[in-house]
């Protein structure tokens with residue numbers, strides 16, 4: 001297997017592929033994911049992905065993909081032949097770089113060794129597994145279809161099949177204590193992946209968890225406990241040599257997700273499939289792309305109009321500056337103030353930066369980058385809002 005090249009500071013170009021189906025809807029999730037009773041006609045989707053990819057390549061000529069990311073939904077419900085056909089279409093349209101990172105998100109309830117070998121043969125070299133918790137009671141409370149034993153078995157298959165494996169855990173769950181979380185994190189570290197995504201549970205609008213919380217049936221940890229859990233996370237991961245490189249993502253140096261770095265370093269990416277977003281450079285600046293969200297409507301759009309795009313807008317200079325800050329300040333490496341000026345035509349507001357520095361929320365690195373401090377990360381949204389236009 002060709003090895004994945006480590007990330008470069010130039011973020012490059014990536015392709016995101018959205019597979020919008022899941023076996024059931026998790027009660028906390030507001031991703032564009034749908035449950036279908038009847039089997040999915042994958043051949044029809046393959047055809048539509050091919051059409052959309054070819055259309056998008058015409059809008060973005062001359063690029064080569066440094067990464068491809070199959071996200072969802074649950075992409076591990078796709079047949080390996082579907083993944084292979086989509087990768088072939090991407091390669092034909094733009095070309096895929098040698099050493100490109102090709103990630104597939106997988107759900108432990110749909111991990112089978114044979115299928116994983118099929119993904120690997122198709123070109124996938126990195127898997128990101130949605131484990132969420134390592135104990136059965138919390139997995140049940142999160143509405144997951146898998147248990148601890150299945151998660152551990154899936155991790156074994158993932159780490160033995162792919163060059164790189166990462167997994168997701170959700171913390172700040174109802175009833176979780178700092179000691180329990182530290183123990184769980186240490187167990188996660190003993191499984192020794194190079195990359196872990198650790199998300200604080202968020203109550204999203206229009207989810208089952210939002211309704212349960214409003215009805216008093218779900219009690220989230222209070223702000224102090226959330227802060228303690230955050231600090232325990234940074235402390236445990238830092239000591240283990242896997243500090244955060246992004247607010248929720250931890251990696252051994254060199255094992256960061258190349259694809260996600262494209263988003264955070266404000267690079268160029270195309271999104272194909274239902275409800276996928278993209279940001280590409282056009283003749284008159286950066287453009288925002290989005291596709292039809294509903295899977296069957298997306299299919300009809302592509303089949304009748306030759307593409308699923310429902311949004312293709314030029315971003316104003318202010319919007320580009322805000323997006324650049326919103327994405328880049330999530331990273332521990334921070335942002336290059338010169339790039340902000342190149343994008344927007346003006347420097348960062350010096351007085352606001354000075355105030356944030358005085359409050360200990362941001363700092364300049366020796367190389368002149370501006371980054372959020374350890375004290376600033378728990379209030380990242382407020383810091384970004386302060387600096388944005």
Ligand SMILES: C[S@@+](CC[C@H](N)C(=O)[O-])C[C@H]1O[C@@H](n2cnc3c(N)ncnc32)[C@H](O)[C@@H]1O
Pocket residue numbers: 028029030031071072073074105106107108129130131132168169170199200201202203204
């Ligand atoms: C699209 S899902 C990943 C893959 C797959 N669908 C799964 O759930 O196993 C991306 C990740 O976002 C995280 N996530 C989703 N909703 C969340 C929420 N409300 N709060 C915190 N993390 C969330 C979960 O860790 C999940 O694995």
Ligand code: SF4
Pocket residue numbers: 021022024025026029030031033072073074107130
């Ligand atoms: S399996 Fe993943 S994408 Fe699907 S509903 Fe659950 S968290 Fe959302």
